[in-house]
């Protein structure tokens with residue numbers, strides 16, 4: 001299996017060390033019974049302090065061995081668990097971050113996140129402890145049974161016959177407890193997600209005075225969790241009671257039968273003591289094994305889910321290097337040649353239909369069309385998030401499919417409609433495309449993007465940490481950060497998706513002012529929502545239902561294209577200084 005081959009085999013030395021420690025500690029634990037026998041028979045029964053001292057001496061040697069062995073076992077096994085899980089997490093992340101974006105449309109990212117964290121944690125606890133507990137107890141169980149027979153075959157036979165009577169009820173209740181504890185964990189997760197959802201939306205909750213309803217609903221969730229937990233506790237209490245009664249009852253019977261043998265002189269007291277020790281050991285190991293079996297099954301499930309993720313193949317491999325490379329200075333010519341495209345999840349709709357257009361280096365082209373016309377899809381295709389079914393997209397005359405995705409994407413800087421900000425400082429976010437950029441370069445980009453002033457006004461300036469989603473910044477400020485990032489990326493082609501309505505007039509004015517600096521010397525494709533943008537564009541492409549209806553300047557299109565005239569009237573908000 002992949003787990004053993006790819007992840008555990010590299011650490012075979014640690015595994016061998018752990019196994020050795022495991023066998024040694026199990027051996028010592030088993031030999032403690034023999035030590036006990038010597039202690040009772042030679043140390044105590046002979047009433048000789050010398051013999052007692054020797055027996056105790058042996059005992060301490062064994063204990064020392066056990067202590068050292070347990071240290072090695074615990075350290076090595078836990079180390080392997082943590083090491084393997086760190087490797088798995090890295091490998092899964094490296095795989096996920098390269099998967100084609102389409103994958104995330106078919107799989108909920110929350111689900112994938114839970115595989116990533118919860119399932120790897122299960123694996124970690126299993127590799128880092130459960131497997132070792134299981135192996136140790138298997139060794140103890142078999143060793144214990146063998147030594148029971150070695151110590152006293154007659155009593156051992158009594159135990160073996162009595163074993164099922166003790167173990168079957170314990171297994172039965174053990175299974176019920178396990179089932180209930182899984183249910184109970186699920187209910188606790190419900191409690192967690194209910195709290196998480198409501199706290200994340202706290203303003204909506206309070207604005208609509210929804211607290212009484214939430215209190216009631218949450219009470220039900222919490223009470224439900226309690227009810228399941230109560231059942232589990234009750235079963236567990238029964239399990240404990242039955243286990244103590246049966247195991248101790250069995251021990252009592254053994255002591256009784258064995259005691260009679262001791263009195264009759266058929267066996268020594270030490271033998272009886274060792275025997276009781278081994279029967280307890282066997283009982284405890286069997287109990288422990290029954291507990292970890294469920295855990296091992298859970299781990300098998302977790303491993304399967306993780307490796308399923310690793311085995312999904314990416315349709316567009318960003319690591320792949322195509323057969324061609326671009327020159328150092330890309331001019332930024334783009335050509336769509338008879339491009340047709342359907343999304344893999346919805347093959348019945350042709351989102352782009354036989355689209356051909358030439359965009360020249362340095363040109364600013366506005367994409368305009370009703371919602372769903374396919375404007376964003378063109379960006380996705382340019383960035384090769386999806387592959388075309390028909391036609392070609394050429395950059396500087398080279399078919400983009402002949403370029404490796406990484407080679408292709410270095411030609412583009414993207415400013416999405418909702419700017420994506422990441423955990424880190426403002427400077428980190430601007431540096432996103434060029435992590436090695438100096439603070440001076442970051443500041444220069446921010447100045448051109450008209451972001452410098454508001455950044456300076458923040459208490460920590462460029463070192464202000466942003467929350468996961470850029471919490472604490474206005475829509476316009478986020479947009480200008482995204483522009484600064486694109487500026488610093490310094491790519492020959494700019495893909496700009498204008499925000500539709502997130503900006504107030506003032507921010508929009510600033511964003512508009514930042515535009516010329518951004519567009520200068522670059523080929524710019526902009527999904528336009530503003531009059532100012534279309535007026536400034538060299539050319540406007542009018543799209544409808546995946547087709548290119550027309551192209552030309554604002555005034556030409558107003559005259560001759562009824563769809564454009566309608567869009568111009570309805571859609572373009574005259575934001576910022578119009579041209």
Ligand SMILES: Nc1ncnc2c1ncn2[C@@H]1O[C@H](COP(=O)(O)OP(=O)(O)OP(=O)(O)O)[C@@H](O)[C@H]1O
Pocket residue numbers: 105343345346351369370371372373374375376377378
């Ligand atoms: N990932 C996807 N899977 C399947 N269909 C999609 C996907 N993304 C978009 N579509 C469909 O493709 C069509 C074009 O969508 P696209 O987002 O390109 O339009 P748009 O012109 O950018 O619209 P808007 O201005 O509303 O953003 C729409 O009908 C949409 O439903």
